[in-house]
Amino acid sequence: MYGLGIDIGSTASKAVIVNERRETVGSSVCALGAGTSGVDQALSALFEQTSLAWDDIAYSVATGYGRQRFNRADKQVSEISCHAKGVSLLLPGVRTIIDIGGQDAKALRLRADGALDEFIMNEKCAAGTGRFLDVMARVVESDVSLLSELDGQADLPVEISSTCTVFAESEVISRLAEGEPIPNIVAGIHRSVARRAASLVRRLGPVEGPVAMSGGVARNQGAVRALENELGVAIEIPDSCQLSGALGAALFAIEALGKGRIRSVAAGPVAGREAGGLYDVRY
Ligand code: ADP
Numbered sequence: 001m002y003g004l005g006i007d008i009g010s011t012a013s014k015a016v017i018v019n020e021r022r023e024t025v026g027s028s029v030c031a032l033g034a035g036t037s038g039v040d041q042a043l044s045a046l047f048e049q050t051s052l053a054w055d056d057i058a059y060s061v062a063t064g065y066g067r068q069r070f071n072r073a074d075k076q077v078s079e080i081s082c083h084a085k086g087v088s089l090l091l092p093g094v095r096t097i098i099d100i101g102g103q104d105a106k107a108l109r110l111r112a113d114g115a116l117d118e119f120i121m122n123e124k125c126a127a128g129t130g131r132f133l134d135v136m137a138r139v140v141e142s143d144v145s146l147l148s149e150l151d152g153q154a155d156l157p158v159e160i161s162s163t164c165t166v167f168a169e170s171e172v173i174s175r176l177a178e179g180e181p182i183p184n185i186v187a188g189i190h191r192s193v194a195r196r197a198a199s200l201v202r203r204l205g206p207v208e209g210p211v212a213m214s215g216g217v218a219r220n221q222g223a224v225r226a227l228e229n230e231l232g233v234a235i236e237i238p239d240s241c242q243l244s245g246a247l248g249a250a251l252f253a254i255e256a257l258g259k260g261r262i263r264s265v266a267a268g269p270v271a272g273r274e275a276g277g278l279y280d281v282r283y
Helices: 038-050 079-090 130-139 144-152 165-177 182-202 221-231 241-259
Strands: 002-008 013-019 024-030 057-063 096-100 105-110 116-122 211-214 270-274 277-281
Touching: 002 038, 002 079, 002 241, 013 038, 013 241, 024 038, 024 241, 057 079, 057 241, 079 096, 079 105, 079 116, 079 211, 079 241, 096 182, 105 182, 116 182, 130 144, 130 165, 130 182, 144 182, 144 221, 165 182, 182 221, 211 221, 211 241
Parallel strands: 002 057, 096 211, 116 270
Antiparallel strands: 002 013, 013 024, 096 105, 105 116, 270 277
C-alpha cells in the first residue's frame, strides 16, 4: 500500500512515495515549478525509479503553491502542515521550522507534541527567499548549488544594504565592478537572506529549539550557517530537506488510508500571520 505526496512549488516540483510503515520508497525533484511540466517530470522520474505506477498508489496528496490547479490528487493539504509533518518525522521533537523555498519564507512553531502552534510567512517579496539567491547566483556567474562553496572561501563578507532584490542586484553588480572577490560578495548575499529570515522567525517570539530548516535553500550550507549566526542557535537540516513538504504530503496520504480521512497536525484552524496581518488558515 503506497501513499504519494506531490509538492508543486513555485520553483521546483517534488514527489515522494511512502509505504504503510511510513518509509520512503522513492523520491524525485524537478527544478521546474507550478504551471510547467515540472510535476509530470517529477512523477515520471519517481515512477520509473520505483517501478510503480499511478494504479499502485492508494491515496495521493498535493501540496505547495501549485496544488489547487493539480486535479489528479485525492486531496490538497497546505504546505505549512506538510512541512511540519515531514520535518517532525525526520527530526522528532523539533519546535521551530524555517522553510525557505523559491518564492516565500515561512517560520513555524510547533508544540511539544508536534502539533502546529503558529506560523508566519513572507510571500510578498523575493528578498530572503530562494529567488533572491537564484538572481544573485546568475549575477556572480555561478549556480545556486555552488554558492555555499564560494561562501566558504570568503574572508570578509561585503555589506549588502538594500533589502529589495532589484536594488541589491545593482549593489552586487557595483561590488563586482569594484573588484570585490566573489566569495566575499556571496557571503554578504547569504547574510542578507539570513537577516530577513531571522527577523521573520523572531516575529513568532523567542526562538524555541530544536530549530530545523526545510525547503530548497536549506541545501545551501552557506545560507544555513549565516542564519545560525544571525539567530545564535544551531539549525538541524533533515535528510533531503527540499523534499520535506512532499514527504509530509505522502504521510498525510498514508494516514488517510488508515483512518478514512486526512488527519491534520493541527487541531482545527490555526492563526497565522502574513506580512504582519492575522488570518485564519484551515488545514
Ligand atoms: P518551492 O517549493 O517554492 O519551489 P524549494 O523549496 O524547492 O522551493 O526551493 C527552491 C530553492 O532552493 C531555489 O530557489 C534555490 O535557491 C534553492 N536550491 C535548489 N537546489 C539547490 C542546491 N542544489 N543548492 C542550493 N540551493 C538550492
